[in-house]
Amino acid sequence: MSESEQRSRLLLESVSNGILGLDRQGRLNFINSAAVRMLGYTHEELIGKDMQATVHHSAPDGRTYLKGSCPMDVTLTDGLPHSGLDEVLWRKDGSSFPVEYGAYPLCESGAQIGAVVVFQDITERKQAKRQAQQDRDKLSGLVDSAMDAIISMDEQQNITLFNRAAEQVFGYRAADIIGQPVEKIIPLRFRAEHGQHVAEFGRMGVTARSMNVRGLASGLRANGEEFPFEASISQVEVAGKKIYTAILRDITQRRRDEEALQLAASVYQSSHEGVLVTDENNLIVDTNAAFTELTGFTLDEVRGKNPRMFQSGKHDTDFYREMWQSIDEKGHWQGEVWDRRKDGKLHAKLLNICVLRHPDGSLFRYVGQFSDITEKKRKEELIWTQANYDDLTGLPNRRLLSDRLHHAMTASIRSGQHGALLLFDLDQFKQLNDTQGHGTGDQLLVEVARRLKACVRAEDTVARMGGDEFLVVLGELSRDQNEAAVQAEQVAEKIRNELCLPYALGTIVHHASSSAGLVIFLGNLRSEEELFAHADIAMYQAKAQGRNTSCFYDASMQAVLEKHSQLEKALRGALSREEFTLYYQLQVDTAGSPIGAEALLRWTHPELGSVSPAQFIPVAEETGLILPIGLWVLETACAQLACWQADPRFNRLIIAVNVSARQFREAAFVSQVRNALNNSGIRPEVLKLELTESLVLDNVENSISKMRELKALGIKFSMDDFGTGYSSLSYLSRLPMDQLKIDQSFVRNITTDPNDAAIVQTIIAMAKGLGLHVIAEGVETEQQREFLELRGCQAYQGYLYAKPMPIKDLELKLS
Numbered sequence: 045m046s047e048s049e050q051r052s053r054l055l056l057e058s059v060s061n062g063i064l065g066l067d068r069q070g071r072l073n074f075i076n077s078a079a080v081r082m083l084g085y086t087h088e089e090l091i092g093k094d095m096q097a098t099v100h101h102s103a104p105d106g107r108t109y110l111k112g113s114c115p116m117d118v119t120l121t122d123g124l125p126h127s128g129l130d131e132v133l134w135r136k137d138g139s140s141f142p143v144e145y146g147a148y149p150l151c152e153s154g155a156q157i158g159a160v161v162v163f164q165d166i167t168e169r170k171q172a173k174r175q176a177q178q179d180r181d182k183l184s185g186l187v188d189s190a191m192d193a194i195i196s197m198d199e200q201q202n203i204t205l206f207n208r209a210a211e212q213v214f215g216y217r218a219a220d221i222i223g224q225p226v227e228k229i230i231p232l233r234f235r236a237e238h239g240q241h242v243a244e245f246g247r248m249g250v251t252a253r254s255m256n257v258r259g260l261a262s263g264l265r266a267n268g269e270e271f272p273f274e275a276s277i278s279q280v281e282v283a284g285k286k287i288y289t290a291i292l293r294d295i296t297q298r299r300r301d302e303e304a305l306q307l308a309a310s311v312y313q314s315s316h317e318g319v320l321v322t323d324e325n326n327l328i329v330d331t332n333a334a335f336t337e338l339t340g341f342t343l344d345e346v347r348g349k350n351p352r353m354f355q356s357g358k359h360d361t362d363f364y365r366e367m368w369q370s371i372d373e374k375g376h377w378q379g380e381v382w383d384r385r386k387d388g389k390l391h392a393k394l395l396n397i398c399v400l401r402h403p404d405g406s407l408f409r410y411v412g413q414f415s416d417i418t419e420k421k422r423k424e425e426l427i428w429t430q431a432n433y434d435d436l437t438g439l440p441n442r443r444l445l446s447d448r449l450h451h452a453m454t455a456s457i458r459s460g461q462h463g464a465l466l467l468f469d470l471d472q473f474k475q476l477n478d479t480q481g482h483g484t485g486d487q488l489l490v491e492v493a494r495r496l497k498a499c500v501r502a503e504d505t506v507a508r509m510g511g512d513e514f515l516v517v518l519g520e521l522s523r524d525q526n527e528a529a530v531q532a533e534q535v536a537e538k539i540r541n542e543l544c545l546p547y548a549l550g551t552i553v554h555h556a557s558s559s560a561g562l563v564i565f566l567g568n569l570r571s572e573e574e575l576f577a578h579a580d581i582a583m584y585q586a587k588a589q590g591r592n593t594s595c596f597y598d599a600s601m602q603a604v605l606e607k608h609s610q611l612e613k614a615l616r617g618a619l620s621r622e623e624f625t626l627y628y629q630l631q632v633d634t635a636g637s638p639i640g641a642e643a644l645l646r647w648t649h650p651e652l653g654s655v656s657p658a659q660f661i662p663v664a665e666e667t668g669l670i671l672p673i674g675l676w677v678l679e680t681a682c683a684q685l686a687c688w689q690a691d692p693r694f695n696r697l698i699i700a701v702n703v704s705a706r707q708f709r710e711a712a713f714v715s716q717v718r719n720a721l722n723n724s725g726i727r728p729e730v731l732k733l734e735l736t737e738s739l740v741l742d743n744v745e746n747s748i749s750k751m752r753e754l755k756a757l758g759i760k761f762s763m764d765d766f767g768t769g770y771s772s773l774s775y776l777s778r779l780p781m782d783q784l785k786i787d788q789s790f791v792r793n794i795t796t797d798p799n800d801a802a803i804v805q806t807i808i809a810m811a812k813g814l815g816l817h818v819i820a821e822g823v824e825t826e827q828q829r830e831f832l833e834l835r836g837c838q839a840y841q842g843y844l845y846a847k848p849m850p851i852k853d854l855e856l857k858l859s
């Protein structure tokens with residue numbers, strides 16, 4: 045090989061392009077190192093092989109080249125250069141890669157001896173091209189997805205880009221507007237000014253302008269409609285050519301909103317109604333001039349504060365809770381409110397509150413708009429007062445009373461409690477008017493009204509019917525009709541006694557009395573008119589009975605009342621007339637041996653005969669007569685113990701004395717017991733005081749304290765009727781108690797009722813755990829006694845052993 049040939053081969057080996065040499069039959073007779081590297085074959089594997097069959101057997105689309113059809117074969121055939129700009133060569137491993145190649149004829153001595161193929165791997169170029177296309181597609185997608193209109197123009201101000209938002213804003217399709225002058229979308233009157241802007245823009249070399257182009261505030265839609273816009277314009281230079289891009293925003297709706305806002309602000313500030321605006325946290329952010337005029341507060345004085353600062357105190361929490369419930373659920377509320385002005389005076393408002401929200405539904409503002417209706421309310425209140433209240437006494441008149449009675453009847457239905465209507469008529473009022481004049485009569489009526497109101501609860505109603513008649517409506521009386529009648533009678537007597545006190549009327553002192561008619565009601569079984577009529581009839585019955593008395597319309601209630609009154613009257617003298625007697629019921633241990641007796645009070649009246657304790661004890665409690673009666677029982681029992689103490693047959697027996705709640709709560713009760721012990725000289729341990737659960741639970745701490753004082757004297761305690769209240773170990777363990785008495789209501793059915801049996805068993809177990817003695821009352825059968833004994837009961841009382849009897853009979857039985 046000559047030096048020139050070596051130099052040429054060295055040159056071919058040093059280039060980066062692949063170079064292949066072909067003979068006239070298309071066989072490879074030369075391949076440089078770059079080609080070997082790119083194709084993956086060795087030099088020896090390719091020399092002498094057909095190029096098309098080996099590395100160029102198919103086109104980019106996968107078609108197989110026919111012999112003589114590829115650019116290389118054509119060059120071998122026609123002796124002319126040919127090129128392939130996007131061809132495929134195949135590597136030894138079966139993979140392909142894109143190439144750009146040229147086939148050139150190879151001649152010697154004027155004759156073609158083959159061809160030279162020069163190729164270049166264009167994989168990276170194609171990848172870069174694909175990436176560029178992807179980037180263009182992404183940019184196009186971003187531009188088309190933008191909410192604002194985006195328009196690009198060339199140096200001649202012809203449109204080159206028109207995104208979808210621009211299509212929607214201007215009404216043109218991009219295909220129709222691209223290539224058109226931008227003036228087509230600018231109103232005629234702004235086109236000259238647009239040209240000046242472009243020239244100035246290019247001259248200043250500014251690359252961007254802010255939104256809201258001054259002097260160019262309108263665009264032109266395809267339908268000829270003008271609209272306001274704001275824009276940002278940029279200028280870039282590509283390949284020496286300027287490209288202008290404008291980002292436009294249609295502000296038609298904003299302009300409308302701004303104009304509406306300006307109008308609202310004008311109305312807001314000039315309105316005669318007060319306006320208050322708060323933020324989402326209900327803190328004041330704005331007020332108008334009328335607000336200051338109506339409330340006295342300036343904006344600076346209330347800004348950042350909660351509107352509750354204006355509250356007058358006339359509305360309760362339920363009022364504001366219902367207000368805010370309506371605001372939260374419905375978005376508005378309207379009603380009348382009493383608030384306080386800056387000067388402290390109250391004023392009434394007709395207030396409307398609405399909620400403003402962001403487009404996403406979140407809270408933005410609360411707006412309150414109000415007018416002052418103070419004077420209107422005062423006039424309405426005066427009219428209402430004149431229509432519903434008596435001018436002279438200030439009491440409700442019949443119209444308002446009817447409404448109050450209706451409410452009381454409705455409440456009675458809901459609660460099941462009785463109510464009462466009381467009608468009072470002043471006795472011989474006409475005589476006072478005739479002798480002293482109407483002025484004096486009016487003074488009496490005013491004072492009667494005052495006394496009536498003082499005698500009843502705030503929730504009760506006192507009304508004047510006219511003349512000298514007054515009505516009282518009582519609610520929330522007992523569910524029991526007879527008890528309700530007693531309660532109503534007690535109020536009526538309290539009122540009548542108060543009305544009987546002397547009246548200082550100017551220069552005279554007047555004595556008056558009244559007659560009262562009473563009606564009990566439950567719900568609306570009788571109409572209001574019927575109740576008024578019945579009260580009137582009952583009142584005249586009271587007058588017919590001699591005045592200064594009360595009378596029920598219902599005959600059966602009147603009988604109950606008379607019986608109650610008769611008992612009370614008879615009871616007041618019973619102690620002094622020595623009508624009381626103590627009976628004793630024996631108490632025994634498990635062997636049947638006597639351990640003591642319970643003292644039981646009995647009353648025998650010369651006219652009423654033997655009166656049951658169930659009838660007279662409640663009356664004694666109610667009237668307070670239980671205090672002297674209870675003291676008599678205590679002293680009598682102690683005297684009997686003193687007699688037994690001197691008799692060896694009975695000196696170990698204990699007497700149990702029942703103590704009433706009212707008696708136990710008396711401050712002097714401890715000293716009364718101490719005196720009874722001292723005066724009788726008995727051993728304290730033979731006296732046992734029986735207390736009920738309800739008595740002790742009424743005030744546990746006070747009960748424990750008083751019981752400890754009494755316990756220090758040496759006496760014993762038994763808890764009577766145990767199990768009928770709310771028994772609790774927490775208090776029972778703290779009480780200085782000696783004994784539990786199982787109530788006869790449980791003992792009665794212990795052999796037939798599993799529940800009662802379980803209760804009794806539990807009581808006995810509880811008492812054992814606390815170290816307490818247990819006695820059962822009401823034991824009447826041997827089966828009951830056996831049941832109790834098997835469960836650990838230690839003492840018994842009942843008809844199985846003895847009925848209550850006088851002391852002589854008991855001593856005889858014991859002997």
